[in-house]
Amino acid sequence: MPTKVPNAPESWYRTREGLGIWPHRGKVAAVGVGLSPTARRWDGRPETSVGAWSILALRKAMEDAGVSPDQVDGLVMAQDTATGSPWPPGKPVPEDFLTTFQPTDDPLDGLTRLSAEWILQNTPELTNVKFTMYGPGCMSNAIVVAAQAVGEGLTDTCLVLKGWHNLEGRYYVGQGAAAEDTIAGRAKWTTGWGTVACYPTAMHFEAYCRKYGVTRDMHAPFVVNSRKNGLLFPEGFYAQHRPEPLTVEDYLSARWIAKPASLLDNDLPICVSAAYLFTTPERARDMKQKPVYILNHASDRIKIRSVMPTLEETEECAASNARKLYEGAGITANDLSFEGMYDGFGQFHVFHLEGLGFRGVKRGDALHFFQTDISIEGWNPVSPSGGNIGSGRTRFWHHTDAIQQIQGRAGKRQIWRKAEVGVTGGPFPYGGNFTVWGATPG
């Protein structure tokens, strides 16, 4: 086992336009998917910790792909398992957790973070893992890193993992800059004054509505449709625990968090882990599921002029990202069967969608587009997974769904039109990691 697991080198990320076709287009495939159960908060039992559920997800992904653990030679994952749910200072780690698992030198490993060392120590059947690397933050990042690693021949049967924990108490509240005695850097203009996480997005959306003469209520059909799709995702939180659909009236009556962003524009923190199995097309032939080919990946590294991006910077970043995605995959917007861009905050999706030019949507068009048939039954399925709005805060439902859609096993969520090419990613329209998936190598 490696002693120090690195983050992916910056050179692996395709952050510029003009790079041409991705050299590994169609030479990496996603085959297996594994998900843990979901919960609103950790119940304190070792067997439901983010570590335990991540191991469960890994095992399910291997089983789904029909791969034995000794065939796996790579592990790419994100270490962070939440963005706003820290372990309370001074609170002891439960003794039964410490005795159930092999610890690392961090007693919170497996509880509020995950290292590759912890995973490998506690998944003893993974005996042949030679390549480990972090794609920090999100599954979107880990996917990009794993795709690049398989493409470059550093691993040929690679597990990709992301876990999420959520402890009791308030998410984000009183954390970050707000928890410090003094504040330096950009935060002194934002969170130090109590602004909430969705504040920048709310500002963008407010500016967007004024710029294009549209109104917030036009966003409601997207949110309602997303929850509807999420309730068709049996692995998701709402399908498992709160199977009530949303109505337009629910959306319009939800309380403000940062006007014009309301409670229902913010995603619900949950506990869950997901794993995928990536491999080469040659090896995929012997596996249980149909391979889903990775046609390209792209990442944003926006340079902003102030403490947060402007609306125009956000729009241009999303558009540039789409150009990178299409260029590297050798496709156009017309080739997309569906899109699964990030939605947690809901208004992100407006900017992602317009950046992609999905179904010809141009700047200022998205809310009008939401008034048309964007359901999975129509020609223009928007966010068929339902994303975070539909299934809880993970930043990975859209990736899971893209694999399942193209494999033809999305169940009741399967889009009506043939799922041949999809694009997913996030988190931000002004910064993130994105992937193009295809039914054929391209």
Place this chain on the structure above:
Amino acid sequence: MAILISFDIDGTMEFGDPPGGITLEMVRRAQELGFLIGSCSDRPPSAQQALWEKHDIRADFVAPKHGLDEVKSRFEADDYLHIGDRDTDQQFAERAGFRFYWAYDAIHEPWLTLGDAQDLP
């Protein structure tokens, strides 16, 4: 004496997530006393309605948590109570002119000592 009780759901009601200490039996008892009962929660109103129906209780109202003032305008009562487990419950209750009880105190059913309820067996 007309009394209206609004219950938060998560962290307050036994069917909330997390479960709270207010039981369905307590709610039924209040309703049998003639109290107006319902919920003001961050759960969407349609989901609140579905939860009450699932538990076979006819709620007089459901509303977003910040909709307590609107509930007050719809129902005439001598006393308005909101039961919750968060600062936001207290904040919205007091802003709307409701008396506020923390969920952990409300498990003692303080409303049973209000008005005609004292005459009950």
